[in-house]
Amino acid sequence: EPEVTQTPSHQVTQMGQEVILRCVPISNHLYFYWYRQILGQKVEFLVSFYNNEISEKSEIFDDQFSVERPDGSNFTLKIRSTKLEDSAMYFCASSEEADTQYFGPGTRLTVL
Amino acid sequence: AQSVSQHNHHVILSEAASLELGCNYSYGGTVNLFWYVQYPGQHLQLLLKYFSGDPLVKGIKGFEAEFIKSKFSFNLRKPSVQWSDTAEYFCASTFYGNNRLAFGKGNQVVVIP
Numbered sequence: 686e687p688e689v690t691q692t693p694s695h696q697v698t699q700m701g702q703e704v705i706l707r708c709v710p711i712s713n714h715l716y717f718y719w720y721r722q723i724l725g726q727k728v729e730f731l732v733s734f735y736n737n738e739i740s741e742k743s744e745i746f747d748d749q750f751s752v753e754r755p756d757g758s759n760f761t762l763k764i765r766s767t768k769l770e771d772s773a774m775y776f777c778a779s780s781e782e783a784d785t786q787y788f789g790p791g792t793r794l795t796v797l
Numbered sequence: 798a799q800s801v802s803q804h805n806h807h808v809i810l811s812e813a814a815s816l817e818l819g820c821n822y823s824y825g826g827t828v829n830l831f832w833y834v835q836y837p838g839q840h841l842q843l844l845l846k847y848f849s850g851d852p853l854v855k856g857i858k859g860f861e862a863e864f865i866k867s868k869f870s871f872n873l874r875k876p877s878v879q880w881s882d883t884a885e886y887f888c889a890s891t892f893y894g895n896n897r898l899a900f901g902k903g904n905q906v907v908v909i910p
Contacts, residue, residue: 689840716896728887730897741895776841783896784829784848788841 687711689789691777697795698767706762706792708777717760718778718786719752721745728776734760735783767796799824799892803901811909812880818873818904820862820888827893830871832862835903836884844886847871858882880910 690709698704710717719731732742734752751763760779764771774793778786800823810816822828832844845856852864862873871888888901 718896718898720898720900727902728889728898728900730899733896741897743897778898780896784891785831785843785846786896786898787843788833790840 689777689779689787691775691789691792693792694790695793695795697797700769700796701766704764704767704794706764706775706777706794708760708762708779708789709758710760710777710779711781711787712758714779714781714787716740716780716783716786717752717754718780719762720776720778720788721773722776722791723770723773731762764794767794769796772796799890799899801888801890801899801901803888803904806902806904808904808906809909810878810906813877814908816873816875816878816882816906818886818888818906820871820873820901821869822871822890822899823869824890824892825869829891830862830864831889831898832856832860832871832873833887833889834884835887841887844873878906878908880908882906883908 692707717734720728722728730743732746733740749765753761774791776791777789780786802821830847833841834844835841845854847854847864855861860875886904889898
C-alpha cells in the first residue's frame with residue numbers, strides 16, 4: 686500500500702538556523718498538507734497546498750515558514766530562522782481529493 | 798474557531814474489555830469526521846471516517862463510531878479490545894469550506910494482557 690514518507694526522522698538544529706523538512710506524498714495525490722504537534726499539545730494544521738500554490742494556512746504559518754513542491758514528487762517545509770518554540774513533531778499528509786488525508790511518520794525537530 | 802475535544806486522555810483496560818472514546822466537535826454545519834490511530838513508533842493511520850449517510854460507521858480492526866448530530870458527537874467503540882489495540886487515538890474533523898483537520902488532544906489507550 687502506498688505511503689507518505691518523510692525525511693529526516695529526526696533533525697536537531699541551532700536556534701536561528703534554517704531547516705528544510707522533506708516529504709514524498711502518495712504519487713497520485715493532489716493535495717498536500719503540513720501539521721505539527723508540540724509535545725503534550727494537539728496536532729495543529731499549518732498549511733495546505735494544491736495546484737502549486739498555498740490553498741490555506743493557519744495563523745502559525747507566518748513569514749518564517751514556506752512550502753514548495755520543487756519537483757514532481759517532493760513537498761518541502763522550510764523554516765527560515767528556527768526558534769526554540771518550533772521544536773515539535775512535523776507531519777506531512779496528502780489526499781487524492783479534498784477529503785481523506787494520509788499521514789507520514791513525522792520529523793521530530795529539536796531546536797537548541 | 799471550530800474545535801474537537803476528547804476526554805479521558807489516559808485509558809487503561811484489560812483485554813476483552815469494551816472501549817468507548819468520546820469525541821465532540823463545536824460546529825453546527827457540515828462536518829467530515831475521522832478517527833486516526835497511532836501505534837507505538839508508527840505514523841497516524843486512518844481507522845474510520847464519516848462524511849454522510851449511515852451514522853454508524855465501521856472501520857478497520859473491529860472499530861466502529863456513531864455520529865450523533867444532536868449531540869455533536871462521534872464516539873469510537875470496540876466491544877472487545879486486544880493488547881495490540883494499545884495506541885493513541887485521535888478524533889479529527891474538517892469543517893465545511895476548508896480542508897484543514899482539527900484534532901482532539903488524543904486518548905492514550907493501554908490494554909493490559
